[in-house]
Amino acid sequence: MFENLLPPLNEHNLPYPDTIHPIVVHFVIAMVIFAVLCDVVGYLTRNVRLYEVSWWNMFFATISIFIAVIFGQVEAGLSEPYDAAIPVLNLHTLLGWSLAGIISALTGWRYVIRSHDPKQLPFPYLLAGLLLLGLVFFQTYLGDKLVWVYGLHTVPVVDAIREGTL
Template sequence: MLNLRLNEVNLPYPDPIHPIIIHFVIAMVLFAFVCDIIGYFWKQNYLFEVGFWNMIVASITIFLAVIFGQFEAGLAQPYQAAQQTLNIHTLTGWILSAIVVGITAWRLGIRHHNFLKIPPIYLGVATFLVILICFQTYLGTKLVWVYGLHVEPVVEAMKEGVIQ
């Protein structure tokens, strides 16, 4: 069994890495979406290329976010009240990673077919992706700001048995 030295927020390193990586992914996907919308409605075809490459980077990076998310969730030792939100956040994270990669693969096919256009249905699916990301962001925010996972006073209270 691996014996990690955990600090005051139950991590083997100073701060959680998952939020840093996932905020990067969120920014890449949202920026790709904005580029695609502007490119579609204002006929700025070069923005489709920007959106495509942002999705490529997001597809690669989201798996790092999920890996660190799983690792840090395991170290958080969530108490009963936080467990359901963490479970939904975990499941949604895996679903999101599959959707991001799927949309990127679809986007690659669109790009090979005609890189100067994207179909409206793609924008509809991308809109669903953005909504799902907003929901996932809400859950992650709730885990930190409401339940205090990896926040020092909450970690201390759990160690002392105040929170179970």
Template structure:
């Protein structure tokens, strides 16, 4: 019965929602780190407040991205070649969500202690976060543009058993 409710992209709604939500998270994380770096360099401590709130919203939104990602991955009917990339993307996604929350908590502690200063050690941690997010973006991009998850011709080929 459920299969009758899925469209040609193997989804119960017109387009995948995971990429929309996850791009929001990516932008919030990148903008947060950007604000911290610029605030650190220029001494404009108001940017630290912008950074914290962006990171807080990214923390909450990352779990929405995971929920839709898990749901859509379950409907994707991945073929064998895709599974290792999808599994790695899933593991890193969950890990990143936890890491973003931990960094947000650290950022909150830094914010409480001193609103006008941020340490270079924190900026180093934020740089590692940016690298991990960038790698996750790479994996997600491969899932769509190389392996064609939720792309109509690939979904059709999987349904017909052409892809194994």
């Protein structure tokens, strides 16, 4: 019924030229890494100006991760994953939504810290940032595995799925 409303799918099994999720998510990865790095360096050197840099990176990472998750959901739904890829895709999806919540919570926490005293950063927040980095790195590993091992949205895998050989 709704198939007529959508544009035809291309050789990547997408209604647009190429995947958008990886493009947006790389901004999120970079902003989170840079925010945590600025926090750690600012904490160790007592350079409070880096806290402001970190704040804005987390703010925009919070907005960007929801865009990344939305495109990730659309592209995961269009990927037609085969049996071997499904557990990795499910974990990647679950962790993506979880990271959206975690990054939002940390940004909210950071907003409260910043509104009380922008020149202080509690050590527990730094630890939470380092744990966040670990989750981001694991999520990046899962995303890389979906593309480079399982080949989701790559032309040879899409062709094999369409031909029924995969």
